[in-house]
Amino acid sequence: MSAAKGVGDQSKTGPVKDAKPLKSAMAAAQHQKEWFKNAQERVRAGEPFCLANADTPHEIFLAMDDIPIVMMQWWSAIISAKQLSGYYFDRMGDKGYQKNVCRYCALPLACAIEQDPEHEPWGGLPKPTLLLAQLSCDVHTKVFELLARAYNCHFFPFEYPAPAPSYPRWWERLEDDWEEVIGSHVLDLRVEETKALIRYLEVSTGRQFSHKTLLEIMELENEQEEYFKKIRNLIAETRPCPVSLRDQLAATMNLQWHRGTQWAVDHTRMFYEEVKEKADKGEAVCKDEKIRLMWIGRGLWHNTAFYQYFEEKYGAVFTNSMYLSIAADGYIRHHHGDPLRALASRHIYMGYCLRDPEWQLNEAKRYGVNGAVMIVASNCIDSVGNMFIKMVLEQGGVPVLPIYADVVDAREWKDEEIKAQVSQFIEERCMP
Amino acid sequence: MGPLETMKKHYEQRDVAAQKWKKQGGKVVGYVSDDCPEEMILAAGLFPFRISGDPASGTAETDKYTESFYDPSVRSILNMLLTGKYDFLDYLVIPHASDSILKLYHQLWWIHRVDPSKQFPPLHLFDIVHTRFWQTGQYVRDQVRALKEKLEEWSGKEITASALARAITIGNENKALLKQVAALRASEPAHLSGVEALQIIGSSMVMLKEEHNKLLSQFLKGASQLPAQEGVRLFIEGSDLDNSQFYELVESCDATIVGENSSWGNRYSDDPVDPSGDPFEAIAERYHLRPSRPRIQSIEQRVAYCVRSALEAKAQGVIFFLYEWDPAPSWDQPDQAKALEDKGIPSLSFNMQKYAMSDRDRETLKKDVKQFVASLSKKKKH
Ligand code: SF4
Secondary structure, eight states: OOOOOOTTOOTTOOOOSSOOOOHHHHHHHHHHHHHHHHHHHHHHTTOOOEEEOTTSOTHHHHTTTOOOEEEHHHHHHHHHHTTOHHHHHHHHHHTTOOTTOOOTTHHHHHHHHHTOTTTSGGGOOOOOSEEEEEOOSHHHHHHHHHHHHHHTOEEEEEOOOOOOSOOTTGGGTHHHHHHHHHOHHHHHHHHHHHHHHHHHHHHHHOOOOOHHHHHHHHHHHHHHHHHHHHHHHHHHHOSSOSSOHHHHHHHHHHHHTTTTSHHHHHHHHHHHHHHHHHHHHTOOSSTTOOEEEEEESSOOTTOTTHHHHHHHHHSEEEEEOHHHHHHHHHSOOOOTTOHHHHHHHHHTTHHHHHTOHHHHHHHHHHHTOSEEEEEEOTTOGGGTTHHHHHHHHHHTTOOEEEEEOOSSOGGGOOHHHHHHHHHHHIIIIIOO | OOHHHHHHHHHHSTTHHHHHHHHTTOOEEEEESTTSOHHHHHHTTOEEEEEOOOGGGOOHHHHHHSOSOSOHHHHHHHHHHHTTTTTTOSEEEEEOOSHHHHHHHHHHHHHHHHOTTOOOOOEEEEOOOSOOOHHHHHHHHHHHHHHHHHHHHHHTSOOOHHHHHHHHHHHHHHHHHHHHHHHHHHSSSBSSOHHHHHHHHHHTTSSOHHHHHHHHHHHHHTGGGSOOBOSEEEEEEESOOOSSHHHHHHHTTSEEEEEESOTTTGGGGSSOOOOSSOHHHHHHHHHHHOTTOGGGOOHHHHHHHHHHHHHHTTOSEEEEEEETTOHHHHHHHHHHHHHHHHTTOOEEEEEEEOSSOOHHHHHHHHHHHHHHHHHHHHHHHO
16 A cells, blocks of 8 residues: 655645745644654653544643644544545445445544554554544534544533524624624533533543633634734735645644644744745746636545646646635634633534535635635535535636545545546636 | 224325315424424414425425435425425424434525525424533523424414423323334234334324324224234334335335334334423423434444334344435444344345335345345244
């Protein structure tokens, strides 16, 4: 089995037309590796460790003397980038699970059931002492129950109250008016749950939760996410696009995992300064940019080089995806003296906001894209609703091509076929 | 028409009673799944009507707006809403019973957004969340309160505690009678086919409960005359089947379905509402905590439920029937099959099945069912 590089590793980047890989992206990827190694050592030395879904408040763990926490989706992306997903899903099949089980969240489970750190990327995930997720999908209860069994630890679930269908232009209100946008009854429940989590962690780890630290974390996060907003706005308005999507994904995600720290603020500022410099110098992903494309859906973790093909063939550049946009629009919270409640409002509907067709249209317009390619994983309930994104974007004048594939399972990726689909889409629907 | 034929008619033409009620000037509230407190609708003086899909209705309209890969029975419901099959509904309550059902709520909103000509009955989301925690129970109580207010607005009259208590009594009586029906299936030999059982149970959700209770009492009086069902005894586990096509197929293969884990089957009559104390509290507690709610059951609990029910029904074998794109129960299946095997109950699993079966699907399924049934018959003889 060939071992590919991890997410954010730049060594696979081919000959881009102009721009050099971002130093900040490389630094962030390197930092993530070092952080993980350090976390492995700390857990080996007996520290607690949490495996959590990305839409949960890792800030709580940071405010408890920095309990190490890893996000399921990051771990899934790493396993996938190492081209190990096929191996693990085959093992799941051997154990009697349906062959169309969902992939993104199930990959860490497949890995956990195998219990073979030698085979796992980066020396293996430390054994969690706690699992955390909000139940925004019926399969989460199953996956986390099985994970808890495999790791012999507790699963702490947050409820997922139903979101309202759409709050008009929430992205303009969320920073300050989060109480109104999210809804008080939902926040009441989530705050209670968060307090219960804090108490549980205090009891089980013997550590103290620091309110003062949480306040500092919230401030640092606002500072960091403001940089993301500046980066997003800059990339959106700069022609030609100064930063590849691959670089954007690597830098944004690795920096987001460390949000709430001074390191993350400093490096996001560095990310901004680099982008600004590139924009000022007129550096471009593709000097002869002809087409701007938006990527809708999760990052293509097993093949982030995919995006580059169309730069070379058509001067078609993938300018944006949800990751940087949600950093800009979904994270900042002015807490008005109640950081716990503001924190609750950050995570609860993050996933729902990401799939809001009106927001996606707003981002498409902001970046001035000629079309959008939307990845749809037909094994995941989260993809249901994507057709509305397509309809709303197309009503707004942005053509959309859905491609049906999984972002972590390389076995089902038909490279030639998909490139042909995207090529045809560019030629027939995006070319001016 | 005898009571069984009457219930069969209501199962097959599900809107008959609701249409009649409407003609008399009444209002009909449609609801999805068994996670909606139908007792409250009844107590408001409205007709509670559990809506379902229909494999024969196709999905052409649904296909225009949604992806193909989520619970096919919910897709079918959407198609029926879009094609006017449910035009007699005055209102619609959608509980947060599963991902797909919550999607249905959002889809109705978005369909109207992209195509304002599409109209649906006024909606209410009953946000019955996931876990059995006490805190969650407080949230569910608030949801029951919100549902009460909405039903009162729709009916123009207050839901009093005594009206609700009466609706609970009627509902509990229905569940108790249905348990007697379940006993007819569990007896050896069984005295009811699985198809008949589905008709009896399903008709309860599309008729006024008092009417249904009368039919059930009449039917049970004559139960001693029912013919013995001599087929191999099978239990059905997996997706919630809102129609009888699979049962018909199985029972055409010398088998009798003696029980199932389905909200359209025996599970519907589990867990009556506690009739003592405040009826609103009792409703909140029942709908939040009932053990028969698969969404809050762990895999371990689902395994225990399946094994216990199969043993109680004295099943010789279990068939798992799982729709494609109904992922949650498919995660339970490997553990359930293993636990059944440990108890000496063989199982057969049909994964990724279509909601609307083609002739070819039927042929393939029939071949496998026949083989399974034959292997169980042989086992029994030995
Ligand atoms: S269906 Fe999608 S969101 Fe749900 S557990 Fe699977 S991959 Fe995750």
